[in-house]
Amino acid sequence: MSDNYSKVLLEESEMPTQWYNVIPDLPTPPPPPLHPGTLEPIGPDDLAPLFPMALIMQEVSTDSYIDIPGEVLDVYRLWRPSPLLRARRLEKALDTPAKIFLKYEGVSPAGSHKPNTAVPQAFYNAQEGVKRLTTETGAGQWGSALAFATAQFGLDCEVWQVRASYDQKPYRKTMMELWGATLHASPSNLTEAGRAILATDPDSPGSLGIAISEAVEQAAQSEETRYALGSVLNHVLLHQTIIGEEALLQLAKVGETPDLLVGCTGGGSNFGGLSFPFLREKLAGRMDPVIRCVEPAACPSLSRGEYRYDFGDTGQLTPLVKMHTLGHTFIPDPIHAGGLRYHGMAPLVSHIYNLGLVEAEAIHQTECFAAALQFARSEGIVPAPEPTHAIAAAIREALRCKETGEEKVILTALCGHGHMDMAAYEKYLAGELVDYEFPEAAIAEAMANVPVIN
Amino acid sequence: MSDNYSKVLLEESEMPTQWYNVIPDLPTPPPPPLHPGTLEPIGPDDLAPLFPMALIMQEVSTDSYIDIPGEVLDVYRLWRPSPLLRARRLEKALDTPAKIFLKYEGVSPAGSHKPNTAVPQAFYNAQEGVKRLTTETGAGQWGSALAFATAQFGLDCEVWQVRASYDQKPYRKTMMELWGATLHASPSNLTEAGRAILATDPDSPGSLGIAISEAVEQAAQSEETRYALGSVLNHVLLHQTIIGEEALLQLAKVGETPDLLVGCTGGGSNFGGLSFPFLREKLAGRMDPVIRCVEPAACPSLSRGEYRYDFGDTGQLTPLVKMHTLGHTFIPDPIHAGGLRYHGMAPLVSHIYNLGLVEAEAIHQTECFAAALQFARSEGIVPAPEPTHAIAAAIREALRCKETGEEKVILTALCGHGHMDMAAYEKYLAGELVDYEFPEAAIAEAMANVPVIN
Numbered sequence A, B: 001m002s003d004n005y006s007k008v009l010l011e012e013s014e015m016p017t018q019w020y021n022v023i024p025d026l027p028t029p030p031p032p033p034l035h036p037g038t039l040e041p042i043g044p045d046d047l048a049p050l051f052p053m054a055l056i057m058q059e060v061s062t063d064s065y066i067d068i069p070g071e072v073l074d075v076y077r078l079w080r081p082s083p084l085l086r087a088r089r090l091e092k093a094l095d096t097p098a099k100i101f102l103k104y105e106g107v108s109p110a111g112s113h114k115p116n117t118a119v120p121q122a123f124y125n126a127q128e129g130v131k132r133l134t135t136e137t138g139a140g141q142w143g144s145a146l147a148f149a150t151a152q153f154g155l156d157c158e159v160w161q162v163r164a165s166y167d168q169k170p171y172r173k174t175m176m177e178l179w180g181a182t183l184h185a186s187p188s189n190l191t192e193a194g195r196a197i198l199a200t201d202p203d204s205p206g207s208l209g210i211a212i213s214e215a216v217e218q219a220a221q222s223e224e225t226r227y228a229l230g231s232v233l234n235h236v237l238l239h240q241t242i243i244g245e246e247a248l249l250q251l252a253k254v255g256e257t258p259d260l261l262v263g264c265t266g267g268g269s270n271f272g273g274l275s276f277p278f279l280r281e282k283l284a285g286r287m288d289p290v291i292r293c294v295e296p297a298a299c300p301s302l303s304r305g306e307y308r309y310d311f312g313d314t315g316q317l318t319p320l321v322k323m324h325t326l327g328h329t330f331i332p333d334p335i336h337a338g339g340l341r342y343h344g345m346a347p348l349v350s351h352i353y354n355l356g357l358v359e360a361e362a363i364h365q366t367e368c369f370a371a372a373l374q375f376a377r378s379e380g381i382v383p384a385p386e387p388t389h390a391i392a393a394a395i396r397e398a399l400r401c402k403e404t405g406e407e408k409v410i411l412t413a414l415c416g417h418g419h420m421d422m423a424a425y426e427k428y429l430a431g432e433l434v435d436y437e438f439p440e441a442a443i444a445e446a447m448a449n450v451p452v453i454n
Helices: A053-059 A070-076 A088-094 A115-127 A141-153 A163-168 A170-178 A192-200 A208-220 A234-253 A269-283 A347-354 A365-379 A385-404 A422-429 A440-447 B053-059 B070-076 B088-094 B115-127 B141-153 B163-168 B170-178 B192-200 B208-220 B234-253 B269-283 B347-354 B365-379 B385-404 B422-429 B440-447
Strands: A018-020 A065-067 A084-086 A099-104 A132-137 A156-162 A182-186 A225-227 A260-264 A290-296 A306-311 A320-325 A359-363 A409-414 B018-020 B065-067 B084-086 B099-104 B132-137 B156-162 B182-186 B225-227 B260-264 B290-296 B306-311 B320-325 B359-363 B409-414
Touching: A018 A234, A018 A269, A053 A115, A053 A234, A070 A115, A070 A141, A084 A234, A088 A099, A088 A365, A088 A385, A099 A234, A099 A385, A115 A132, A115 A141, A115 A234, A132 A141, A132 A208, A141 A156, A141 A170, A156 A163, A156 A170, A156 A208, A163 A170, A163 A182, A170 A182, A170 B365, A170 B422, A182 A208, A192 A208, A208 A225, A234 A269, A234 A347, A234 A409, A260 A269, A260 A385, A269 A290, A269 A347, A269 A409, A290 A385, A320 A347, A359 A365, A359 A385, A365 A385, A365 A422, A365 B170, A385 A409, A422 B170, B018 B234, B018 B269, B053 B115, B053 B234, B070 B115, B070 B141, B084 B234, B088 B099, B088 B365, B088 B385, B099 B234, B099 B385, B115 B132, B115 B141, B115 B234, B132 B141, B132 B208, B141 B156, B141 B170, B156 B163, B156 B170, B156 B208, B163 B170, B163 B182, B170 B182, B182 B208, B192 B208, B208 B225, B234 B269, B234 B347, B234 B409, B260 B269, B260 B385, B269 B290, B269 B347, B269 B409, B290 B385, B320 B347, B359 B365, B359 B385, B365 B385, B365 B422, B385 B409
Parallel strands: A099 A409, A132 A156, A132 A225, A156 A182, A260 A290, A260 A409, A290 A359, B099 B409, B132 B156, B132 B225, B156 B182, B260 B290, B260 B409, B290 B359
Antiparallel strands: A018 A065, A084 A099, A306 A320, B018 B065, B084 B099, B306 B320
């Protein structure tokens, strides 16, 4: 590499061919999901109505590495390996001695990291004879990813999009339809879960928790239909580890070792995907980066939530999982990072946080958008609202390095572009973006609905 | 490279460091631009109020190669070299023996090939002390590119956006503002050219020709302001040749030689950028590809226009240039490929077409969008409306190859993504996209306004 490189690329032949499962390397395994009726650990059969067996086996796998099927690699190669960017122009604008690297996932067709798991999920379902996948989507990134992925394997795709997003982001809806998906605004009249919400609030703006209930309910009712989740679950985080595995190879190419990893956390899949391979290196003593989650101040499940068994959805259709939660009935304020508006956190990320292996901080959205604007004007790329949190955190650290003179190597994930989020930037530029107070009362109310399990 | 590669990449160190000027290699040089008053060939001084001297010298250069400045290469490296895609999944869907390659320029921050020239234009202007650039934009791709580029070199940027596009594409407006540009809907009250149009038609939807007049008028009035054009001129096509130079290196890496090049043509810069380096190889006898322009049936300047001296803008402020034209007062039907709605064609592309070195065909937009949908569902990427023409032409050829069994190598330019053009896809999916009749009468009327020069 020349001394002034802007990005580190890998050849397709250098793309990792295995996903990494962090669980066997942890000091203790994460607590198991429980059946909400019996409170006993659930087994593979309990999940069979929702997921194909291959994914269920990955969910509970104790293997450290799982081979990526050739058919999945074929689709990954449409955009992977993704570039590792060195933000030299941002560093210069900040006048910092720190080196800022960003693993850029916006090069995927759907524009985010989500296709990394949508593609294998569609593949395994198709392989087991499933004809249709249902899912929910908030900001639209996950729905787009699954629409693209199902088109690759000839599956039907039905998406419940959170009503507020459905109305505000017609372009996302078109993008999903363009790849062949069918869209419903959630809450919808098509499910019991949706009708129950509409009965009490006909104008409900919806939430991820509600949309999950609708998609799960539909999948459970048909033999040919399964459900696909875009974050939270172990197998989803597993598929995303290709991000961190590539980043490890790319940093090695330029002889760098990270001092700090920061990743934005909503459900946890982007953060887990970037950080778990580095956590493996840290646990093995081969490097020692600080690993930090960044979450929105309006929905700080790690830094302010409780580590308890709770439902993954509003309608209480999912198993109980032990996670940092703000309560499954909590509906976060309408910040623009829709992908981070989830009441819980991946059980695996929660467990690792509880073990003290990673830390967390929360940032308000106006600071995030200011950081995004500085980034876009120096590096060009317009980030999605979710990774603006990671960029804001990276800039905070780079400015600390300016004070201390430390030449820290900072690695973060730019998990998607913001081409579908211009309305949020328009509001920010017009000075109309607001920060929300910490929703103390709403969280207390929601936490009262969390089941008490010893 | 493995046998099943999806894309061919270049290292940053392999990026070409010179632009290619095709003029010295042509059998005859293109006719010179004329001063509209004297009808004499214009000299560098005539252009000095509008452009910095470095660009004027490139406009009239007889050197075959021009070095790309280091500061420009630094910015190019944010996204260049761009990938060359092999559309294996599309080939399979078409069941064709043809090999389809696409040089993908949507990876640039602004999402199209336009930054290839916006960046050097901003650089040379900044170097000569210019403080502000004015320009026009139709679909918004050029305005976005210049907004991004001026942010890199600390210049102000003022954009006249065609009214119809300004109203229909608020996201493009936000994108430009996000990089720091100031936007005006055109026709505007800020210029004489704009006021003249508004006086006769207060609800004018505008056109590229009108917006050019406004931006040129503003630039000519201030010592610190210059004008930037995103296509048509020799120096613009020169800067775009990095596309074709990279594609040559990439095809060589996989041992392929193109049998057919197809590029969509609006002003001609995407087509010229892709094809001129291949035309050099063809003229030198090193390869023999058919080179084909694809234009919209609603605005077929090459295949149906006349090769005559005409103005580049509606307000008759530009020099007279010899080009294939539909008449400078012609306002094309509102097809969604806004970047192809230009009454003329680059003089250099016109000259080369007139020499018989390239051919042209015109395609209606519904065929283009059908092709784009098939492409997006097989390859993932959602194309901008402009390159849907190139994809439709490539698919036509691939289907001919299916009939004949020829294993032709087809190369085209996917000059931008369609993330800002979802409204067009929405219309197509709803069955509301229409094809326009060939505008015989409107063109005849406009051609009557073209000056008669012997």
